[in-house]
Amino acid sequence: MPGPARRFRGASAVVAPVAFGIALLVVWELVVRIGGLPSFLLPAPTAIAEQVGAQFPVILQTAGVTGGNALVGLVVGFLVGVLLAVLAAGSRLVSELVTPVVLAASAIPIVALAPVFTTMFGSTTEIPRRLVVTVVVTVPVFVATARGLRRVRPVHDELMVALAATRRQYTRFVRLPGAVPFVMTGLRLAAPAAVIAAIVAEYFGGLQNGLGSRISAAAANTAYTRAWAFVAASIVLGLLFFLAGLLAERLVTRNRR
Amino acid sequence: MSAAVELAGAGKEFGPVTALTDIDLTIGAGEFVSLIGPSGCGKSTLLRLVADLEQPTSGTVTVTGKPARQARLDQDYGIAFQQAGLLDWRSVAENVELPLQVHGVGRAERRARAAELLELVGLADFARSRPGELSGGMQQRVAIARALAPSPKLLLMDEPFGALDEMTRERMQAELLRIAGETGAAVLFVTHSIPEAVVLSDRVVVMSPRPGRVTEIVAGRRPGTVPDDPGAVEYVRETTAFFEAVTAVREALRKGAAE
Amino acid sequence: MNGRLRGATTAVAAFVLLVALWELAKWLLPAAGVTVGDTRILPRTDDAAMPHVWTVLARLGAPEVAGAADPRSVGAAVAGGALVTLGLALGGLVLGGIGGTLLAVLMQRFALAEKAVLPYVIASQTVPLIAIAPLVAGWGGRIAIGGWTWEPWAGVMVIASYLAFFPISVGMLRGLTSPRKADVEMFHALAAGWWTTLVRLRLPASVPYLVPAARLAAAAAVVGAIVAEISTGTRGGIGRLIIEYAQSATGDPSQVYAAILGAAVLGLVAAGLVTVLELGLSRYRGATA
Numbered sequence: 001m002p003g004p005a006r007r008f009r010g011a012s013a014v015v016a017p018v019a020f021g022i023a024l025l026v027v028w029e030l031v032v033r034i035g036g037l038p039s040f041l042l043p044a045p046t047a048i049a050e051q052v053g054a055q056f057p058v059i060l061q062t063a064g065v066t067g068g069n070a071l072v073g074l075v076v077g078f079l080v081g082v083l084l085a086v087l088a089a090g091s092r093l094v095s096e097l098v099t100p101v102v103l104a105a106s107a108i109p110i111v112a113l114a115p116v117f118t119t120m121f122g123s124t125t126e127i128p129r130r131l132v133v134t135v136v137v138t139v140p141v142f143v144a145t146a147r148g149l150r151r152v153r154p155v156h157d158e159l160m161v162a163l164a165a166t167r168r169q170y171t172r173f174v175r176l177p178g179a180v181p182f183v184m185t186g187l188r189l190a191a192p193a194a195v196i197a198a199i200v201a202e203y204f205g206g207l208q209n210g211l212g213s214r215i216s217a218a219a220a221n222t223a224y225t226r227a228w229a230f231v232a233a234s235i236v237l238g239l240l241f242f243l244a245g246l247l248a249e250r251l252v253t254r255n256r257r
Numbered sequence: 258m259s260a261a262v263e264l265a266g267a268g269k270e271f272g273p274v275t276a277l278t279d280i281d282l283t284i285g286a287g288e289f290v291s292l293i294g295p296s297g298c299g300k301s302t303l304l305r306l307v308a309d310l311e312q313p314t315s316g317t318v319t320v321t322g323k324p325a326r327q328a329r330l331d332q333d334y335g336i337a338f339q340q341a342g343l344l345d346w347r348s349v350a351e352n353v354e355l356p357l358q359v360h361g362v363g364r365a366e367r368r369a370r371a372a373e374l375l376e377l378v379g380l381a382d383f384a385r386s387r388p389g390e391l392s393g394g395m396q397q398r399v400a401i402a403r404a405l406a407p408s409p410k411l412l413l414m415d416e417p418f419g420a421l422d423e424m425t426r427e428r429m430q431a432e433l434l435r436i437a438g439e440t441g442a443a444v445l446f447v448t449h450s451i452p453e454a455v456v457l458s459d460r461v462v463v464m465s466p467r468p469g470r471v472t473e474i475v476a477g478r479r480p481g482t483v484p485d486d487p488g489a490v491e492y493v494r495e496t497t498a499f500f501e502a503v504t505a506v507r508e509a510l511r512k513g514a515a516e
Numbered sequence: 517m518n519g520r521l522r523g524a525t526t527a528v529a530a531f532v533l534l535v536a537l538w539e540l541a542k543w544l545l546p547a548a549g550v551t552v553g554d555t556r557i558l559p560r561t562d563d564a565a566m567p568h569v570w571t572v573l574a575r576l577g578a579p580e581v582a583g584a585a586d587p588r589s590v591g592a593a594v595a596g597g598a599l600v601t602l603g604l605a606l607g608g609l610v611l612g613g614i615g616g617t618l619l620a621v622l623m624q625r626f627a628l629a630e631k632a633v634l635p636y637v638i639a640s641q642t643v644p645l646i647a648i649a650p651l652v653a654g655w656g657g658r659i660a661i662g663g664w665t666w667e668p669w670a671g672v673m674v675i676a677s678y679l680a681f682f683p684i685s686v687g688m689l690r691g692l693t694s695p696r697k698a699d700v701e702m703f704h705a706l707a708a709g710w711w712t713t714l715v716r717l718r719l720p721a722s723v724p725y726l727v728p729a730a731r732l733a734a735a736a737a738v739v740g741a742i743v744a745e746i747s748t749g750t751r752g753g754i755g756r757l758i759i760e761y762a763q764s765a766t767g768d769p770s771q772v773y774a775a776i777l778g779a780a781v782l783g784l785v786a787a788g789l790v791t792v793l794e795l796g797l798s799r800y801r802g803a804t805a
Binding site: 153156159163169174177178180182 | 308329330334336340342346347355356485
Binding site: 017019020021093096097098100101104106108109110111112113115116117119120121122155170184191192195196197200202203204205211212215216219220224227228230234235237238239241242 | 522523526527529530531533534559560564565566585628631633634635636639641642644647648649650651683734735738739740743746747755758759762763769772773779780782783784785786793
């Protein structure tokens with residue numbers, strides 16, 4: 001039963017960040033107005049909002065392109081990551097071959113591969129950016145899935161031996177279902193990363209029809225407020241992917257402890 | 258009818274450590290035998306030899322007249338651990354069905370058997386619940402139902418009530434006695450509680466460590482398994498014979514430790 | 517020991533296998549790639565798109581600009597660029613690490629601060645903050661703080677530190693709040709003040725959380741530095757080198773690959789430095805486990 005104190009605490013969890021956010025926007029606005037900050041340094045929130053309104057059709061269209069690339073890469077990378085992890089869990093050799101490559105991939109700046117993919121697939125298709133997203137997504141999904149497949153409770157391990165279960169039954173009844181929460185965590189982490197990769201990949205050339213290229217083009221034309229409007233759109237897109245990932249995770253794991 | 262378990266000169270070494278040495282023990286059909294002793298005496302190892310979770314380094318382990326490995330493959334025993342070890346993503350009934358599913362029993366038959374077993378352990382109303390919604394004692398009852406699913410002639414239990422509070426524990430002991438009586442299964446039960454061993458068992462096997470071995474076998478005070486006699490266990494716990502048996506086990510343990 | 521040797525062997529084998537796959541694809545697939553409709557589904561495999569691995573390696577030793585007066589090799593240029601970027605990324609990592617730790621301590625100390633700020637910290641990890649990199653580029657040469665003019669490289673470092681900041685603050689907060697209640701109560705019973713509890717209990721206990729956070733932060737700082745270089749037009753670093761080579765690569769694509777190889781090595785070196793940090797702090801590993 002949530003008592004009054006409990007309810008207040010719950011309320012402050014919402015009120016505090018909202019108040020902080022509003023205060024931040026107000027201070028930002030005042031600093032820009034009173035301090036007379038030039039727009040190249042930081043435009044006022046109201047000015048950015050105005051630009052969002054003015055650019056809305058363009059924003060929708062470019063966000064659609066970037067979001068589409070992020071989604072395609074996310075789905076493909078997710079499938080590849082899970083599949084690789086399942087294969088690695090099934091064979092020690094595969095695991096020993098795949099794991100170092102994926103770990104190395106997690107340390108290297110994958111977006112830098114964008115120009116290479118552009119040369120390989122041509123600069124007139126969406127494939128290079130989608131490939132960058134795919135590789136970026138594969139890494140955390142593989143790592144999370146592999147961890148989940150490894151983390152079998154000893155008591156379940158013994159139970160399956162005592163039940164004289166086959167290796168395949170062991171995978172089907174214990175390992176795969178046990179790994180599901182980890183897989184979903186990997187998806188949640190990968191979803192916003194997919195958006196980031198889709199945007200950043202545009203800085204490296206290729207097709208210039210997404211949010212990232214709009215930001216750099218506006219910045220290059222010293223239209224800083226407009227650039228910030230596209231940044232705001234990128235943030236909304238990233239949050240959408242994050243929330244979708246979070247929702248998927250909650251839905252799938254809600255029946256667990 | 259062959260004995261439920263027969264160990265002849267069984268020993269187990271883990272590298273340089275001798276966990277068990279020269280164990281001779283026979284458990285008759287339907288007999289309830291407890292293993293008791295200080296930690297490191299190898300009581301869990303002994304149970305694991307019977308379950309074929311470990312293999313003896315000397316001697317033989319025969320279960321229901323077959324080598325332990327064959328008995329495991331034939332699902333001649335059911336097993337329950339200290340942790341219930343239920344699969345969180347399956348309902349209570351699906352957890353009970355698991356051993357049958359592993360061995361290819363059809364869906365309808367599995368359902369019926371699970372319902373019957375949940376009735377037996379008094380959890381019929383929770384068939385569709387998730388393990389996470391159940392108390393520790395209820396989870397352990399599900400684990401026992403799961404162990405009973407393939408109708409085994411032998412039940413192996415490794416401190417199954419170890420993590421439960423005293424009240425729940427005594428209730429579970431009564432439940433277990435009733436179930437053992439109704440199914441006629443032999444039980445090999447590992448515990449570190451003297452009263453628990455005495456009140457459940459036909460025989461209490463007292464063990465001592467370094468190296469793990471059997472030092473003495475004391476007669477337990479398993480109550481007559483009269484159906485519909487819930488007072489039986491409570492009654493036994495207050496008899497002089499029960500206290501005498503407890504004292505005998507305690508002295509056997511002390512003697513084993515002093516050796 | 518034997519297991520480690522096997523692990524090292526298979527790791528090497530994995531990369532050899534990758535190289536072999538590359539060459540196999542080059543050998544087997546049609547040079548123009550495979551196109552279905554308007555979409556190319558398999559890559560071009562001619563020397564311009566997928567140069568031989570040995571061509572790339574050989575390219576490292578060749579002069580950067582053929583016939584130039586200053587015959588700097590591509591390898592030297594790539595190594596030099598990678599070092600510059602490494603410096604910027606590490607500078608950003610240190611700045612972001614200090615800032616992130618301070619914020620974490622603040623959030624641990626004041627519950628209200630945690631409630632107000634933490635949602636933004638978590639959200640900011642999930643939104644494309646790196647998108648503002650081209651905007652920070654606009655600061656170059658236009659602001660002066662005291663007598664010091666804002667240099668483009670400072671923008672790169674700011675972006676790198678910005679990206680490193682968030683994983684560190686989240687990880688440190690988790691670490692600072694990780695001691696068990698019993699441990700905290702013991703310090704309380706010993707009449708230890710907030711500072712003593714922080715230094716003697718909370719900070720040591722946060723090490724197991726700091727290390728993975730630092731690993732994430734290092735990778736983020738490297739990506740941040742490279743992307744920032746590209747969008748700020750900062751010269752000298754590996755990111756800019758990749759773009760320069762890519763734009764002048766019509767004649768020689770292997771140069772781009774050489775630069776990307778440099779970026780990959782840079783990322784591995786940064787990760788390796790975190791491992792050194794981890795070994796240095798190994799005494800505190802699992803302090804609360």
